[in-house]
Amino acid sequence: MPLPTSSEELELAWGSAGLVIRHAFVCEVSMRPGKGSSKTKVSFWDAKKMLEKLGVQFDHARTVTKSSQDTVLVVRLYFFTAHAFNDAYSIVSGQPNNTVFAQGNAVEIQIATVVNDNATVSSSLAVTAPPDFDQHMKGCRIDTIVVKGLPAKWFDVDTKSFLDDDDHPPPSIQSAYMHDQHALFQLFSTFGALSAIDVVPPSATTSTTAGADDGTTASSTVSTSHFDAYVQFKTYDGVRAALSTLCDGGSRVLCHTSHVKTFVPLVAHVDTTEYLSDAHIRQRRFAREQRLHDQQAKAAAAIAAERQAKASMEQATALVGSLGDELDKAAADAIQLSSSLAELKAAAAAYGALKAEPTMERVAIVRQALDVVGTCLAKAVRDKEEHEAAIQRAAWTKQVNKAAAAARDLKLARLQKKLSAAKHSFASIVGHVAVVADMAAADEALAVAVQSATTSHGSATSSSSSVNNAEDVQTYLTKLDEDVDEAVHSVDAVVARLEVVDRFYQVERAVKSWSIAPFHVQSLLQTIENEAWGDRTEDVAKRLDDLDEVVQAGGHLDKLVARHVALGEQIGSATPRHEDGENDLRQRHTDIGLLLHRVADVGDVAGLQTQMDALETQVSAFLADQAQRWKEANSHAGQMSRIQAARKRLALWRREVGAPTTPVYATERVTALPDRYGGTSALKKPRLVQYVAASSGIPRLASSVWIVDNDTGAVRPPKTHDERLQQDMEALRVQVVESQRRELAKERQLRALVLQSMKQPKPATTTNDGDATS
Numbered sequence: 001m002p003l004p005t006s007s008e009e010l011e012l013a014w015g016s017a018g019l020v021i022r023h024a025f026v027c028e029v030s031m032r033p034g035k036g037s038s039k040t041k042v043s044f045w046d047a048k049k050m051l052e053k054l055g056v057q058f059d060h061a062r063t064v065t066k067s068s069q070d071t072v073l074v075v076r077l078y079f080f081t082a083h084a085f086n087d088a089y090s091i092v093s094g095q096p097n098n099t100v101f102a103q104g105n106a107v108e109i110q111i112a113t114v115v116n117d118n119a120t121v122s123s124s125l126a127v128t129a130p131p132d133f134d135q136h137m138k139g140c141r142i143d144t145i146v147v148k149g150l151p152a153k154w155f156d157v158d159t160k161s162f163l164d165d166d167d168h169p170p171p172s173i174q175s176a177y178m179h180d181q182h183a184l185f186q187l188f189s190t191f192g193a194l195s196a197i198d199v200v201p202p203s204a205t206t207s208t209t210a211g212a213d214d215g216t217t218a219s220s221t222v223s224t225s226h227f228d229a230y231v232q233f234k235t236y237d238g239v240r241a242a243l244s245t246l247c248d249g250g251s252r253v254l255c256h257t258s259h260v261k262t263f264v265p266l267v268a269h270v271d272t273t274e275y276l277s278d279a280h281i282r283q284r285r286f287a288r289e290q291r292l293h294d295q296q297a298k299a300a301a302a303i304a305a306e307r308q309a310k311a312s313m314e315q316a317t318a319l320v321g322s323l324g325d326e327l328d329k330a331a332a333d334a335i336q337l338s339s340s341l342a343e344l345k346a347a348a349a350a351y352g353a354l355k356a357e358p359t360m361e362r363v364a365i366v367r368q369a370l371d372v373v374g375t376c377l378a379k380a381v382r383d384k385e386e387h388e389a390a391i392q393r394a395a396w397t398k399q400v401n402k403a404a405a406a407a408r409d410l411k412l413a414r415l416q417k418k419l420s421a422a423k424h425s426f427a428s429i430v431g432h433v434a435v436v437a438d439m440a441a442a443d444e445a446l447a448v449a450v451q452s453a454t455t456s457h458g459s460a461t462s463s464s465s466s467v468n469n470a471e472d473v474q475t476y477l478t479k480l481d482e483d484v485d486e487a488v489h490s491v492d493a494v495v496a497r498l499e500v501v502d503r504f505y506q507v508e509r510a511v512k513s514w515s516i517a518p519f520h521v522q523s524l525l526q527t528i529e530n531e532a533w534g535d536r537t538e539d540v541a542k543r544l545d546d547l548d549e550v551v552q553a554g555g556h557l558d559k560l561v562a563r564h565v566a567l568g569e570q571i572g573s574a575t576p577r578h579e580d581g582e583n584d585l586r587q588r589h590t591d592i593g594l595l596l597h598r599v600a601d602v603g604d605v606a607g608l609q610t611q612m613d614a615l616e617t618q619v620s621a622f623l624a625d626q627a628q629r630w631k632e633a634n635s636h637a638g639q640m641s642r643i644q645a646a647r648k649r650l651a652l653w654r655r656e657v658g659a660p661t662t663p664v665y666a667t668e669r670v671t672a673l674p675d676r677y678g679g680t681s682a683l684k685k686p687r688l689v690q691y692v693a694a695s696s697g698i699p700r701l702a703s704s705v706w707i708v709d710n711d712t713g714a715v716r717p718p719k720t721h722d723e724r725l726q727q728d729m730e731a732l733r734v735q736v737v738e739s740q741r742r743e744l745a746k747e748r749q750l751r752a753l754v755l756q757s758m759k760q761p762k763p764a765t766t767t768n769d770g771d772a773t774s
Contacts, residue, residue, distance in 0.1 A: 003089065004082040010252070011080070012245070015187045018257035019154060021266070024078045025085035026114040026251060028064065029092060032072040034099050034106030042073045042107055050102050050109075051075075054095075056088040060263060076114065078253070078263070089113070125243065125270070129236030138195055139277025144232040145242055146275075147268045149202055152227050154256055156183040159227055162201040188231045191245065192238020196276050198230045232276045243268055309359065316358035323366050327351050330373045337380045343372045396473045403477055404453040411484050412449055415491045419446065422491075426498040434501050434533035434540075438494040445490035449483040497537045503544055504528060507551050560612050564593050567612075567619050585622060588615055 010023035029051070031042045044063050051058070060078035079085035092111040100107050125142070133141055152159045157177075177184045177197040184197060233239050246252060246268045253263040274280055327347060334344055347369035354362040419442060423430055430439060508525050528543055571585055592611055632638050719727070 003086045006082045009080070009082055014254070015183070015190065017154070017183055017187075019187070020255045020257065021245065022080050022253055022255055022263075024059075024080060024251050024253045024263075024265075025082060026079075027077050027085065027089060028112050028114055029075045029077060030072055030110045030112070031075070032108050034108045037105040037107065039105055041071050044073065044075065046102060046107075047073055047075050050100055050107065051077075051088075053102075054091050054100065056091055057084045058088060059084070060261070125240050127240075133236050137278060138232065139274050139280065142236060142239055142270055143195070143234070144230060144271040144276050145239055145268050146271045147229045147231065147246065147266070149226050149264055149267060150229055150254070151256075151264055152225055154183075154254075155187070155227075155229075157199050157227050159201075159225065162227070184229065188229075188242065191233070191242035193234040194231065194238075195234050196230075196232040198276060199227045200230065202226045202228050230271060230275050239270065243270070312360035313358050316354065316360050316363045319363050320355055320358060323351060323354070323363065323370065326370050327366075330370060330377060333377050334373075334380075337377065337384060341373060341376050341380075343369065343376050347373050396470065400473055400476055403480060412446065412453060412487065415446060415449075415487055418495065419443075419491050422495045422498050426502055429498065429501050429505065432501055435494065435497050438490070438497045438537075442487075442490040442494040445483070445487040449480075449487035452480050452483045493537065496541075500537055500540050500544065504540070507544065511551065557608070560608055563612055563616065564589070567616060568593075570619055570623060585615070585619060588618070 004025055008023060008025075010021065012021040013019070014021050029047070031047050031050075033039050033042060048061065051061075056077070058077040059080050062076055064074040064076050065072065077088065079088065089111055092109060095109060098108055098110055100109050130142070133143075150157075176182070177199065178194070179185060184199070185194065188194060188197065231242070233242070246266045252266040254266050255263045330344060330347070334341055347366065350362065350366045350369045354366050423439075426435075429435060504525070511525060528540070533540070568589055571589060592608070592615055595608055595611070633642070
């Protein structure tokens with residue numbers, strides 16, 4: 001790009017207060033640590049020293065990059081002479097490899113020209129005024145310029161009014177700046193006649209003030225030390241002259257002779273917002289009046305708020321005592337409930353703040369905190385009541401479960417066992433028509449009682465029932481007692497019914513076992529069988545009780561008949577040698593038998609019992625006397641007595657018939673028969689037997705041998721020869737049959753083995769040729 005020349009230089013004194021308008025030549029120098037540098041960034045002071053060392057003569061300098069994270073430092077340099085700018089540009093751009101060294105560290109450096117730093121639209125204005133310039137109202141035509149960022153101290157402008165809009169009225173002819181003695185009026189009057197001047201706080205786009213060589217900016221003090229000026233000229237030429245002087249070329253700065261290190265970039269342009277038009281002035285005046293009205297309203301509101309605060313304090317002070325009482329009561333209730341509430345501590349803290357500074361707002365806070373505490377206390381009371389109710393319900397549940405367990409384990413278990421035992425004992429009559437209904441009722445009542453005792457309140461088996469009050473407990477216990485009592489009654493009733501029916505059949509079996517059927521007992525039983533099963537158990541039992549006397553008499557009579565038969569057998573087995581009472585006993589026995597079969601009244605059984613006892617006594621005495629006689633006859637003395645008596649009779653007979661008195665003996669050879677094996681033992685050898693011969697005149701008494709069975713005790717005569725032979729033949733036949741059976745069994749076994757060996761496959765054999773054959 002072409003370098004500037006000295007013809008572009010400008011230094012114009014603006015007024016007599018030391019202000020100077022100059023043309024500034026601007027460039028930017030970028031620096032960053034080079035390769036091998038031990039530093040990570042370059043500071044402004046290092047850059048300034050390097051530029052001074054290179055011989056760069058600049059008028060002002062400031063940094064463009066402000067972030068500590070940037071490694072490249074950009075410094076903007078301002079020159080008021082073209083020669084100094086050109087020298088600096090050639091020096092920096094002529095460095096080898098764009099690198100300089102500072103304290104042994106390489107720094108890369110580059111320079112670039114900044115053109116039109118503060119470009120304006122002054123060059124776009126026409127040389128002559130528009131044809132309709134005078135036809136438009138002030139402020140609505142090109143007659144106002146805006147100059148931004150002017151130092152208030154250099155133009156004698158009081159910026160304190162910027163802080164309060166009420167002290168800054170809208171501009172007018174009588175404005176504080178519209179008189180000859182003010183510096184602002186004097187300076188801008190040099191460009192043309194003025195219509196109005198107004199100063200406003202600097203906008204956000206105001207350029208920063210270039211400070212000293214330290215590179216800092218004055219942006220932090222713009223709001224209090226700078227201002228923007230709206231200047232309205234009466235003629236179009238004044239606007240053009242002002243813009244061409246202040247910012248023609250875009251690089252004009254404002255300096256002061258008393259502040260050589262400070263300059264202000266001049267930024268000016270034509271106002272397009274119609275700021276100084278009459279309409280906008282009226283709008284701002286209305287806005288100011290509205291702000292004043294709002295401020296007055298705020299002040300009145302503040303006074304009212306202060307009064308209200310005072311009244312609130314008085315009311316709050318009056319309520320502190322009652323709130324304290326409520327807080328103490330809540331604390332007492334919490335202590336009584338043994339509850340430490342965080343809400344109570346919060347309410348106490350709020351109450352302490354209220355006492356320190358009484359206000360109705362804090363009263364409301366305390367009231368709200370007390371309401372929360374009251375809610376918590378009410379909840380604690382409910383929780384305590386629910387806990388006590390739960391304990392009471394647990395006690396009731398325990399009582400209910402205890403009653404149910406007692407009913408199950410004691411009464412109902414015993415009833416079930418009793419009913420099962422009754423069913424087992426009376427299994428033959430459980431399905432009887434007289435018992436079926438009672439048995440079903442007993443089973444149902446027992447099931448209902450077991451259900452009531454099982455589904456107790458609060459038990460693990462009952463999920464729907466609950467004990468809420470004592471009435472529920474009493475209702476359940478009453479129902480449980482009623483169900484258990486009903487089960488007891490039903491089981492006792494069915495057991496009594498079974499006993500009555502069994503009793504009836506026992507009587508029937510007993511009557512059927514009698515040898516006689518007196519007193520029409522069979523017809524009475526048949527009547528009960530046909531008519532009484534639909535009656536109550538007590539009625540059936542009463543009928544059986546009424547029948548008991550007849551049945552007992554019948555049983556007694558049956559026993560008398562049995563005794564009568566037994567006495568008849570005893571009398572028949574007796575063989576007395578004399579007729580001493582035997583015929584009388586038989587006659588009496590026959591007479592009593594006729595009476596037993598002809599009895600018609602129950603009362604006659606006792607008389608028959610007496611007669612039977614007497615007959616039994618007589619028979620016993622008769623049999624005892626007969627046994628005594630047999631005993632005496634079978635004794636040795638009796639036998640010897642009978643032998644002597646027989647010998648006496650024999651001697652008497654011999655004397656009567658004249659028979660010889662000396663016996664003649666005969667001898668006979670006796671040979672035993674051989675056994676089935678054909679052998680004879682020593683005991684069976686032939687022997688000689690000597691006996692009294694009949695020819696001697698002495699009779700031979702016949703004798704016999706009787707055998708007593710050791711197992712049964714029976715007496716039987718010895719076996720004859722034919723019987724022994726038959727016994728031997730039977731034993732031989734049995735032996736032959738057993739032998740034949742054994743032979744047949746062996747033959748069957750051999751046949752089975754042969755068949756089994758035939759069914760099994762033969763093992764394969766190998767021939768000489770190596771072929772396998774089966």
